Amino acid sequence: MNSLSNWTVSAQQHVEYRVEIVDGVFDRDNLALVDGEAGARRLIVTDAVIDDLYGDRIRAWAEANLSEHRLLVLPHGETNKSWDSVDTVLETIDSFKLDRRREPVIAVGGGVLTDIVGFACSIYRRNTPFIRVPTTLIGLVDASVGVKTGVNFRAGKNKIGTYFAASRSLLDTSFLASLNDRHVSNGLAEILKIALIKDSVLFELLAGHGAAALASRFQAQTSQERAIIGHAIAGMLEELEPNLWEHKLERLVDYGHTFSPTIEMRALPELLHGEAVCLDMALTTAISLNRGHMMTSQARRIFAVMKSLGLPTEHPAMELGALANALEDTTRHRGGLQRLPLPYGIGSATFANDVTTSEIAEALETIKALSPENAKVAA
Numbered sequence: 362m363n364s365l366s367n368w369t370v371s372a373q374q375h376v377e378y379r380v381e382i383v384d385g386v387f388d389r390d391n392l393a394l395v396d397g398e399a400g401a402r403r404l405i406v407t408d409a410v411i412d413d414l415y416g417d418r419i420r421a422w423a424e425a426n427l428s429e430h431r432l433l434v435l436p437h438g439e440t441n442k443s444w445d446s447v448d449t450v451l452e453t454i455d456s457f458k459l460d461r462r463r464e465p466v467i468a469v470g471g472g473v474l475t476d477i478v479g480f481a482c483s484i485y486r487r488n489t490p491f492i493r494v495p496t497t498l499i500g501l502v503d504a505s506v507g508v509k510t511g512v513n514f515r516a517g518k519n520k521i522g523t524y525f526a527a528s529r530s531l532l533d534t535s536f537l538a539s540l541n542d543r544h545v546s547n548g549l550a551e552i553l554k555i556a557l558i559k560d561s562v563l564f565e566l567l568a569g570h571g572a573a574a575l576a577s578r579f580q581a582q583t584s585q586e587r588a589i590i591g592h593a594i595a596g597m598l599e600e601l602e603p604n605l606w607e608h609k610l611e612r613l614v615d616y617g618h619t620f621s622p623t624i625e626m627r628a629l630p631e632l633l634h635g636e637a638v639c640l641d642m643a644l645t646t647a648i649s650l651n652r653g654h655m656m657t658s659q660a661r662r663i664f665a666v667m668k669s670l671g672l673p674t675e676h677p678a679m680e681l682g683a684l685a686n687a688l689e690d691t692t693r694h695r696g697g698l699q700r701l702p703l704p705y706g707i708g709s710a711t712f713a714n715d716v717t718t719s720e721i722a723e724a725l726e727t728i729k730a731l732s733p734e735n736a737k738v739a740a
C-alpha cells in the first residue's frame with residue numbers, strides 16, 4: 362500500500378560525453394567546435410596567457426564562423442582558481458544572455474581554466490552545457506577527460522566543486538607547442554601514472570619515446586607520440602567511467618595522489634602538481650620494491666624513465682613526519698582505510714591498507730639507492 366507520509370525517490374542520471382582528438386580546432390574553416398553549425402552565438406572563456414598566444418587566432422575563427430561572440434579573458438594560474446573567477450564567468454554568462462539550451466560555453470585553457478568554467482556552468486541555472494578545449498598536457502590527458510569541476514576555497518585545493526560533464530572535449534595537441542618543458546613534464550607524470558598502474562605498453566612507449574616527445578612537445582606527429590596520448594586517455598577513461606561520482610573509494614587513478622598533496626603544499630609554489638605526483642610515485646615504487654611487489658631492475662627502470670621525462674624523484678619536502686601525516690590524512694578521506702594503490706611489477710597495481718611509518722622511512726632510503734646517479738655507483 363502507498364504511504365502518505367514517507368516517500369523514497371530513486372533516479373539515475375545518464376551521462377554521455379565525447380572526448381575527441383581534433384587537429385587545428387581554431388583553423389578558420391574548422392567547424393568542429395560548433396558541430397558543423399556556422400552562424401551560432403558563443404561565449405568563449407580563456408586565460409590571459411592563452412589570449413596573448415592564441416587570442417588573435419581565436420578571434421579570427423569566431424569572426425569567420427559565429428554570428429555573435431564574446432571572449433572573456435580571466436587571469437591565469439592556480440592562485441586565480443577562486444570563487445571570484447567563477448563569479449566573473451557567471452556575470453558574463455548572464456549579461457551575454459546565453460541561451461543555455463543551444464549555446465554551450467567554450468572553455469579554452471589549462472586545467473585551472475576548464476575547472477573554473479565547468480563549475481560556473483554547472484551552477485548557472487543548475488546546468489549550462491560547456492565544451493572544453495584543453496591547452497596543456499595535464500588538460501589533454503586528465504582535466505578534460507573526467508567530470509570534476511571546482512575551485513580552491515579557504516586554502517583548500519578544489520574544495521568546492523561539482524561532478525558535471527562537459528558535453529564535449531576537443532583535444533588539439535598543437536597548443537602544446539608553446540608550453541614550457543616543465544609543464545610538458547608535469548603532464549607526462551600523469552601519463553606515467555596510468556602506465557605504472559595499468560598499461561605496460563604505455564610504459565614501454567614512455568621508456569622508448571617519452572624523452573623525444575618532451576623535446577618536441579608532442580609536435581613531431583609520430584605514431585608513438587599519438588599512441589602515448591591515446592593510451593593515456595583510454596586508460597584514464599577506463600578507470601573513470603565505471604566510477605564517475607567516485608562512490609568507490611578504491612581508485613587506481615589515486616595512484617601518486619596519497620602523499621603528493623602534502624608534498625605539493627609543503628613545497629608551494631616550488632613544485633608543480635605533476636612533480637609532486639612523481640615524488641609520490643617514487644616513494645610508492647620504493648615501498649612496492651621493499652614489499653617484494655617488483656624486481657630491483659624494474660624499480661631502476663621506473664626511476665630512469667622518471668628522470669628521462671624531466672621529473673624529480675627526491676625533494677626536501679619528503680620528510681618522514683609529513684609523509685606519515687599525509688597517509689593518515691588520506692586514510693581519513695578514504696573511509697578509514699589506506700586504500701593505497703601500489704604498483705605490482707610494471708603495468709599493474711594492488712591496494713595496501715597496512716603501510717607503516719617505518720616502511721616509509723625505509724622507502725626514503727631505497728629512493729636514494731634507486732636514483733639513476735646513485736644506481737650507477739651501486740652497480
Ligand SMILES: NC(=O)c1ccc[n+]([C@@H]2O[C@H](COP(=O)([O-])OP(=O)(O)OC[C@H]3O[C@@H](n4cnc5c(N)ncnc54)[C@H](O)[C@@H]3O)[C@@H](O)[C@H]2O)c1
Nearest residue numbers: 410437438471472473474496497499503504509536539540
Ligand atoms: N578536473 C579534473 O579532473 C582535473 C584533473 C587534473 C588536474 N586538474 C586541475 O588542473 C589544474 C592544473 O592544470 P594545468 O597544469 O593545465 O594548469 P594551468 O591551467 O594553470 O596551466 C598552467 C600554465 O600554463 C599556461 N598555459 C596554458 N596553456 C598554455 C599553452 N598552450 N602554452 C603556454 N602556456 C599555457 C596557463 O596560463 C598557466 O599559466 C589544477 O588546478 C588541477 O586541480 C583538474
